Amino acid sequence: MATLEVLGKSLELDADGHLAHLNDWSEDVARILATQEGLAELTPQHWAVIRYMRSVFEKEGDAPSIRRLTKESGVDTKTLYQLFPKGPAKRAAKIAGLPKPKGCI
Amino acid sequence: MRSVLILGGGTAGTIMANKLARVLKHKDWQITLVDKTGDHYYQPGFLFVPFGSYRMRDLIKPRTRFLPESVRYLQSGIDHIDPEKKTVALSNQETLLYDYLIIATGADIHPEQIEGLADAEWGRSKFDFYTPQGAERLGAFLKGWQGGRLVVHVAEMPIKCPVAPLEFLFLADEYFTRRGMRHKVDLQLVTPLPGAFTKPIATAALDKFLARKGISVVPEFNVARVDNQEKKLVAWDETAVPYDLLVSIPTNMGDASITRSGLGDELNFVPTNKETLLAEGLRDVFVIGDATNLPSSKAGSVAHFQSDILLENFLQHAEGRPLPAHFDGHANCFIESGFGKGLLIDFNYKTEPLPGKFPLPGIGPFPLLQESRINHMGKRMFRWVYWNLLLPGWPLPLGAAMPTAGKRMELLQRTV
The missing domain is CATH 3.50.50.60 (FAD/NAD(P)-binding domain)
Structure with a gap:
């Protein structure tokens, strides 16, 4: 079982490398996950997206799609891809401590 | 009443x-x-x-x-x-x-959802095969095409029949080979997914297939627009993929x-x-x-x-009673792989497509995630089954719940 070490605590990860438990998340955890994803720092815009994703997930049990992100988070698509290069929905979900979006098969 | x-x-x-x-x-x-x-x-x-x-x-x-x-x-x-x-x-x-x-x-395709896709050259160097008109126009175009870069592009997920883009490429490989011009055609899949398919075991198997047939994959490509002047797909991060012939699977919408x-x-x-x-x-x-x-x-x-x-x-x-039946997400898809062969995948919400055998009383078993002639026969036979058994709603030897018999379930252990 993979884990993530944060401030002396060892947090469980799922098969996709995302946090296994929603409640293990904190801003410190987000910063460490962001570094893993190659993001040097989290700006207020990053945080706005991350908080929006968590609020949708808490209500609906799945992370929002990029279309919905741009429609409802107030951040346009171009900016989203600058904030979270290569797949904002997936990366922001990981940093927000959410499971990989179910998406579609 | x-x-x-x-x-x-x-x-x-x-x-x-x-x-x-x-x-x-x-x-x-x-x-x-x-x-x-x-x-x-x-x-x-x-x-x-x-x-x-x-x-x-x-x-x-x-x-x-x-x-x-x-x-x-x-x-x-x-x-x-x-x-x-x-x-x-x-x-x-x-x-x-x-x-x-x-x-x-x-669901239907919506090329107008992607900047530059629908407005110019649609039906000239950019086609779809998800509509009757699109498929026929593309057929007429292919007959006279002299070769170049053929890009099959999935704009965003979800799409109807997620394996159709792969099948198109496999069949294109066969089509150009038979016409003696395969060496003049570059075949490429451009997709927002991390690989050929959404699930890891099937993706690994299908990636191998694509590689063997000389078809390259550009994964995680999130299209922002189509540049009609320079004939290229441009992603939000400004990376670009040039094409001579674009076979597009545009955004699907309800x-x-x-x-x-x-x-x-x-x-x-x-x-x-x-x-x-x-x-x-x-x-x-x-x-x-x-x-x-x-x-x-x-x-x-x-x-x-x-x-x-x-x-x-x-x-x-x-009758005002509680609902007894629960859909498990079961899907079953034949994948044409060209030259008279095909693959079969069978999966649901929880279980990704696995190799093994798919039992079908009287006809099967069909090999799963492996190329075989019987899978191709299954796909071609299916048109008759569709009109005569499936649409009329007659019982088929395929249950709503995904069967686990025959599947190599042990491959899933790593995710438990």
Whole structure:
């Protein structure tokens, strides 16, 4: 079982490398996950997206799609891809401590 | 007299009409089906039209031929649904009352959703094969094409039949090989997914296949626009993929009537309970097939499996009893791999496509995730099965629940 070490605590990860438990998340955890994803720092815009994703997930049990992100988070698509290069929905979900979006098969 | 209204007479709506007509007493129930056009298309056949192995006219039959006489058929567009009043306003000004509603309005391609895709060169150097006209135009174009870079591009997920882009490439590889010009054609898949498919074990198997056939994959490509001057796809991060011939799978969306009714998500799909198939938050409304927002594949096999679940739940719901049946996300897809062979994948919400054998009494077993002749035969035979058994809603030896027998389930242990 993979884990993530944060401030002396060892947090469980799922098969996709995302946090296994929603409640293990904190801003410190987000910063460490962001570094893993190659993001040097989290700006207020990053945080706005991350908080929006968590609020949708808490209500609906799945992370929002990029279309919905741009429609409802107030951040346009171009900016989203600058904030979270290569797949904002997936990366922001990981940093927000959410499971990989179910998406579609 | 109680009424059930089915919106849409595609695969899902037609199967439901037949199944309900067989079990609901005619003196107690009025079944009505509405669709905007009179033709029923065998959509899995569109893939073969550009390569000349099916003709479009062999894939069309009158919709009414597959509806029982006891079902009232109305040909009209749908303006909007009013779930509070339990009415549906049609484009022909008529308003229908319902006791129970089944939404089966499907999904369609929307090239206008991607900047630069629909406005110039559409039908000249950029084509689709998800519409009858698109598939025929592409076929005519391919006949005279001298080669170059052929890019198959998936704009965004979800799409109908998620394996169709791969099948198109496999069949293109065969088509250009037979014409002696394969060396003049670069085949490439450009996709927003991390690989050829959404799930790791199938992706690994399919990536190997693509590589063997000399087809390259550009994964995680999130298209921002199409540059028609320079003929290239441009991603949000400004990376670009040039093409000479673009075969596009544009954004797929639910029916516009869903949006007009205020019932859809950002892609016009109806939020649906993934197990019971009841519409979320609506009274006496079920949703089936491509119209749902379920994380299952948008495919005819899925609509077929859902129809068993929906029928069982409908009958209990109509009696005011709790819903007994739970959809497991089961999908079953033949994948044409070219040169008279095919693969088969079988999976559900929980279990990704695995190698092994798929049991089918009397005909199978079919090898899973492996190329074989019998899988190709299965796919070609399926057109007959579709018209004669599946649409009329006759029982098939394929249950709604995904079978685990024959599958190499031990491959899943790493994720437990």
